[in-house]
Amino acid sequence: MFLPAGLGNTIGAPLAGRISDIIVQRWEVKRGGVWVPEDRLRGTTIAALVFVPMSILLSGAITQYVDGTLGIVLNLVCLFVNGLGVDLVLSPCSAYFVDIMHARSAETMAANTALRSAFTALATAAILPLINHIGMLATNAIAAGLAWIGFVLLWVTIHYGDRMRAWLDVGFSTPSDN
Numbered sequence: 283m284f285l286p287a288g289l290g291n292t293i294g295a296p297l298a299g300r301i302s303d304i305i306v307q308r309w310e311v312k313r314g315g316v317w318v319p320e321d322r323l324r325g326t327t328i329a330a331l332v333f334v335p336m337s338i339l340l341s342g343a344i345t346q347y348v349d350g351t352l353g354i355v356l357n358l359v360c361l362f363v364n365g366l367g368v369d370l371v372l373s374p375c376s377a378y379f380v381d382i383m384h385a386r387s388a389e390t391m392a393a394n395t396a397l398r399s400a401f402t403a404l405a406t407a408a409i410l411p412l413i414n415h416i417g418m419l420a421t422n423a424i425a426a427g428l429a430w431i432g433f434v435l436l437w438v439t440i441h442y443g444d445r446m447r448a449w450l451d452v453g454f455s456t457p458s459d460n
Contacts, residue, residue, distance in 0.1 A: 286358045290365025297366075298373035301325040319381040320443035323436055326371045330436050333367025335429035342422025371432075372398075382447070 302325045309321040341360035344353055379394055380387040412421045439446070 283358070284361065286362035287365035290362040290367070291369050294366040294369025295373055298325065298370045299377070301370070302374040302377060318444065319378060320440050322374050322378045322381055323440045323443075326374050326436055327433070327440075329367040329370035330429070330433040333363055334371060335426035335433070337361075337364035337367060338422050338429060339426040342419040342426075345422075346417065346419045371436075375436075 302322050305325045306317070306321045309324065310317050337360045341357055341364070344356045344360065348356060376391065376394055379390045383390045409421065412424070
C-alpha cells in the first residue's frame, strides 16, 4: 500500500532538487547576481499549498466515503501525490537550512532530522486514537490544516526571511565563508 508513496518520494527528490536549483538561479539573475537563500523555498509553495494538504484531505474523504477497489485505487493515487509533494517541500527546506548555515551544515541537518523524527513519532502515537475518536476525515482535515499552517510559515520565511535573519545572528554563512 505504501509503494505509491515511495514512488512519489523517488520521483519527488530529484525533481525537487532540480526545481529548487533552477528557481535559485533565475531569481539570482533577476536580482542582478544577488543570491538570497529564501529563493530556495519558492519551489515549495505549490506542493505545500496544494499537493500535501489536498492529498491528505482527499485521502480522508475517500477512505470514509468510497468503498471497494475504487476507494483503494484513489487512496493509492493520494499516497503517490503526497509522497511527491512531501519531497517537493522537505528537500528544498533541508537545502535552505544548509544554505543559511554552511559552516554548521552537519549540525543543521542532524537537528532537522531529529525534529522531523520526533514529530513523526508523536504523530504516529496520536493518529490511531484520534481516528478512533473523531473519524478518518476529521483527523485528515486536522493534518491538512497543519500542512496549510506549514505553507503559511514557508510563505512568511520566503517574504520576510532576510528580516527574520537580521533579528538574530544565527551564524548565517555563505559558501565563500568556508
